[in-house]
Amino acid sequence: xxxxxxxxxxxxxxxxxxxxxxxxxxxxxxxxxxxxxxxxxxxxxxxxxxxxxxxxxxxxxxxxxxxxxxxxxxxxxxxxxxxxxxxxxxxxxxxxxxxxxxxxxxxxxxxxxxxxxxxxxxxxxxxxxxxxxxxxxxxxxxxxxxxxxxxxxxxxxxxxxxxxxxxxxxxxxxxxxxxxxxxxxxxxxxxxxxxxxxxxxxxxxxxxxxxxxxxxxxxxxxxxxxxxxxxxxxxxxxxxxxxxxxx
Amino acid sequence: xxxxxxxxxxxxxxxxxxxxxxxxxxxxxxxxxxxxxxxxxxxxxxxxxxxxxxxxxxxxxxxxxxxxxxxxxxxxxxxxxxxxxxxxxxxxxxxxxxxxxxxxxxxxxxxxxxxxxxxxxxxxxxxxxxxxxxxxxxxxxxxxxxxxxxxxxxxxxxxxxxxxxxxxxxxxxxxxxxxxxxxxxxxxxxxxxxxxxxxxxxxxxxxxxxxxxxxxxxxxxxxxxxxxxxxxxxxxxxxxxxxxxxxxxxxxxxxxxxx
Numbered sequence: 202x203x204x205x206x207x208x209x210x211x212x213x214x215x216x217x218x219x220x221x222x223x224x225x226x227x228x229x230x231x232x233x234x235x236x237x238x239x240x241x242x243x244x245x246x247x248x249x250x251x252x253x254x255x256x257x258x259x260x261x262x263x264x265x266x267x268x269x270x271x272x273x274x275x276x277x278x279x280x281x282x283x284x285x286x287x288x289x290x291x292x293x294x295x296x297x298x299x300x301x302x303x304x305x306x307x308x309x310x311x312x313x314x315x316x317x318x319x320x321x322x323x324x325x326x327x328x329x330x331x332x333x334x335x336x337x338x339x340x341x342x343x344x345x346x347x348x349x350x351x352x353x354x355x356x357x358x359x360x361x362x363x364x365x366x367x368x369x370x371x372x373x374x375x376x377x378x379x380x381x382x383x384x385x386x387x388x389x390x391x392x393x394x395x396x397x398x399x400x401x402x403x404x405x406x407x408x409x410x411x412x413x414x415x416x417x418x419x420x421x422x423x424x425x426x427x428x429x430x431x432x433x434x435x436x437x438x439x440x441x442x443x444x445x446x447x448x
Numbered sequence: 449x450x451x452x453x454x455x456x457x458x459x460x461x462x463x464x465x466x467x468x469x470x471x472x473x474x475x476x477x478x479x480x481x482x483x484x485x486x487x488x489x490x491x492x493x494x495x496x497x498x499x500x501x502x503x504x505x506x507x508x509x510x511x512x513x514x515x516x517x518x519x520x521x522x523x524x525x526x527x528x529x530x531x532x533x534x535x536x537x538x539x540x541x542x543x544x545x546x547x548x549x550x551x552x553x554x555x556x557x558x559x560x561x562x563x564x565x566x567x568x569x570x571x572x573x574x575x576x577x578x579x580x581x582x583x584x585x586x587x588x589x590x591x592x593x594x595x596x597x598x599x600x601x602x603x604x605x606x607x608x609x610x611x612x613x614x615x616x617x618x619x620x621x622x623x624x625x626x627x628x629x630x631x632x633x634x635x636x637x638x639x640x641x642x643x644x645x646x647x648x649x650x651x652x653x654x655x656x657x658x659x660x661x662x663x664x665x666x667x668x669x670x671x672x673x674x675x676x677x678x679x680x681x682x683x684x685x686x687x688x689x690x691x692x693x694x695x696x697x698x699x700x701x702x703x704x705x706x707x
Contacts, residue, residue, distance in 0.1 A: 248510025255503030266492015297466035385669030428633030
């Protein structure tokens with residue numbers, strides 16, 4: 202019994218280490234810099250326990266669930282040998298996980314408000330909502346396409362640098378012609394698309410593919426999917442802002 | 449708190465639901481290959497959903513409200529001691545300290561980064577130490593968020609900073625060991641997730657609201673872009689330093705044996 206608890210104990214220990222800086226920073230600023238008492242100490246205490254247990258369960262579940270699943274599916278796709286099925290999977294994985302991403306929903310709502318302030322859309326709730334929805338679809342499409350490009354890159358063994366250089370050159374050029382109010386949103390949208398559940402799956406998929414396909418090195422070729430998923434949203438949102446203004 | 453628990457469980461479920469549908473469709477209809485240890489994988493997925501729910505509820509009830517109020521309080525003229533007078537960029541000292549500290553702390557706690565670090569350690573056979581990678585990334589986010597706050601205060605155009613930053617990243621790529629480059633680019637994207645985004649966004653919004661002639665709608669953005677850029681720089685720099693160091697050490701050893 203005690204032996205079975207050992208891994209749990211170790212996991213709990215590393216979770217505490219991971220969360221300690223966050224507790225310390227917030228505690229320090231609250232008590233020393235702002236010199237304010239903690240509100241609802243009981244709530245804070247229960248919340249902290251939830252955070253520790255939650256992160257421990259998440260990391261445990263990652264190791265026994267999401268990682269093996271992503272790897273198994275990557276291997277099955279490679280065995281099946283159908284590139285189109287693999288690409289359809291990559292696109293749908295990117296699109297569906299992004300369209301429902303809460304962080305993205307928060308950002309597009311803000312973007313809608315910013316667009317209304319810049320007179321790009323009429324300052325009415327339904328016009329803003331329509332703008333926000335199309336923006337969300339645009340970002341989700343861009344992540345789907347990013348994973349497709351990323352998977353093709355792993356299969357073909359293209360070097361990542363050339364694609365990244367091309368991407369950022371495109372972004373720089375598009376920034377020059379895009380309306381200024383969309384630039385900040387576009388740059389931020391790259392960071393918010395990759396959610397906590399998607400990342401482990403995508404990482405396992407990429408590494409799994411690169412391990413199974415002959416001639417690929419999992420370290421050199423397996424990573425990079427997330428980098429594309431952060432790059433294409435910037436590009437697509439800049440294009441979206443430019444086109445929307447022309448309409 | 450129970451209400452929050454229910455609402456978060458529901459939203460996590462909707463967040464994970466589409467993924468499960470896509471995975472299930474391809475696994476059972478397209479691939480039709482049996483999974484090894486399906487029960488264990490199912491348990492893992494349940495743990496991930498349960499863990500995410502508890503984690504988010506805990507953050508939402510304990511840390512996020514404090515973090516958000518802090519971000520607002522630190523940018524208030526009353527706290528800065530500049531009420532009435534127009535504030536200089538030097539008056540925001542605590543804001544930069546808070547930005548760097550909270551950027552570092554939220555990144556260390558970021559579950560997505562833990563996942564990538566575990567994966568990197570596993571496939572590199574331990575050559576990429578997981579906690580070392582996360583520390584390097586967290587330092588990058590700390591620098592990024594602090595400089596991003598400075599940018600909001602000074603009003604430098606975001607596009608210049610970001611494009612200049614990526615030019616440096618690309619130049620750096622030429623001298624970085626090839627093995628680390630994709631991982632470095634990935635670490636930029638994963639740092640800004642569940643824990644970092646809410647607090648950092650509040651900080652940007654607070655700053656842009658308080659500083660005269662900045663609009664929260666247009667100037668509050670950009671911190672996340674900074675926080676995604678700088679980890680690429682620090683990870684590549686670390687990898688370059690480590691490889692140069694070991695090359696020099698090897699050269700020195702060889703010289704010693706020749707003698």
